[in-house]
Amino acid sequence: MTSSGVQPEISELEAWLDANAEAIDTGQALAPEILPWLGRAGVFRVGVPAAAGGAGGSIGDAIEAVAKVAEHSLAAAFVFWGQRTFIEYVLQSPNLALRKRWLDALLSGELAGATGLSNAMKYLSNIEPLQMKAQSLGNGQWTLDGSLPWITNLRPQAFVAALAFDHAAEQGDMAPSIFAITHDANGVTRSEDLDLIALRASNTAALQVRGTVVDESSLITADAPTWLAHVRPAFLGLQCGMSVGLARRSLAVVGESGAATRAAVADEARQIAADLDALTHRLKEGVQTGIFVAAPAALFEIRIALAALVQAAIGLEVQVSGGRGYLRGQGGTARRAREAAFVPIITPSLVQLKNQLALHRKAQAA
């Protein structure tokens, strides 16, 4: 399945997801079970060095693992993305104490890692200011305040979240920092799960931080812009894995339809499959070689093109499924159509990326 063949045994996980994908999408009852299932299947260890407790392999293998889960449930794949991206933050943080403290529990799925960095990614693109503030107390301590409207994988049982903070004006022009905040820190409040139209078991909630005191041991990075630019390819690459898996599953459903139906859309399906393979290859190669750190526009283009392929693939699935696809509990077409609606709005959203690319082209032309 992958270049290095590093994949855990996930057939049991796949069977569980297939049996429960509708319930995971439409209800919250299975929210506590998703992370443990993913952890038991070993998927969080893919692409993590063996010396750090992982299964080895590359970030490309991790992207494939996200895609594999997304073929069965996009909500589970999004939880996977949050957890695996947080693991990447820990691996790429200069603060080595974070590894010692949390990596084992994150890799096993015992502790949930949440990535609340949409606001920071938008900040990096000059779209909005940071919504969280840090006030220095001296001696390497800070008081943190602010709130974020959306964070996934905030398991009520226990979580640690990565959040970006702007420093108070008296700190001069100090770069924003990213801190890891635990669920039980003083002043941390998680809302009820948000009332989503889909992906309802993803433990998505708002988070408030009021007067939380942290020290350097919670610092992921003291230079958020530079660090985020380095971690963004993994952040986005793993996220693109969700699109890859969803599009593959829709194409598989098209391939399983009756001969006459299949023949009517064969050319379109073949083209989408070829484009999907080519983009997936470019994505994994670019993330692995690191070229997207200095050339993010190339990665933005892949994210936009993959989102278009998801829409095209689910469009074909809807066509071949006919009226059956409009009935509840009949093969997942309606669920995948809802899941696909999420793809354009995940940060960095398509609107945001299209704007960025337009600015990039303007700068190149000047």
Ligand SMILES: Cc1cc2nc3c(=O)[nH]c(=O)nc-3n(C[C@H](O)[C@H](O)[C@H](O)COP(=O)(O)OP(=O)(O)OC[C@H]3O[C@@H](n4cnc5c(N)ncnc54)[C@H](O)[C@@H]3O)c2cc1C
């Ligand atoms: C189910 C769910 C789970 C989520 N989980 C997480 C999570 O785990 N972590 C996390 O950090 N976030 C999460 N989010 C937030 C998500 O990633 C996006 O930030 C959010 O959906 C974008 O919408 P908005 O309401 O902030 O956009 P708005 O700010 O209302 O903007 C609307 C659209 O325009 C774009 N836009 C706005 N201003 C500009 C501009 N100046 N230039 C270009 N484009 C612009 C935005 O990107 C967006 O596409 C989640 C959202 C959902 C729905």
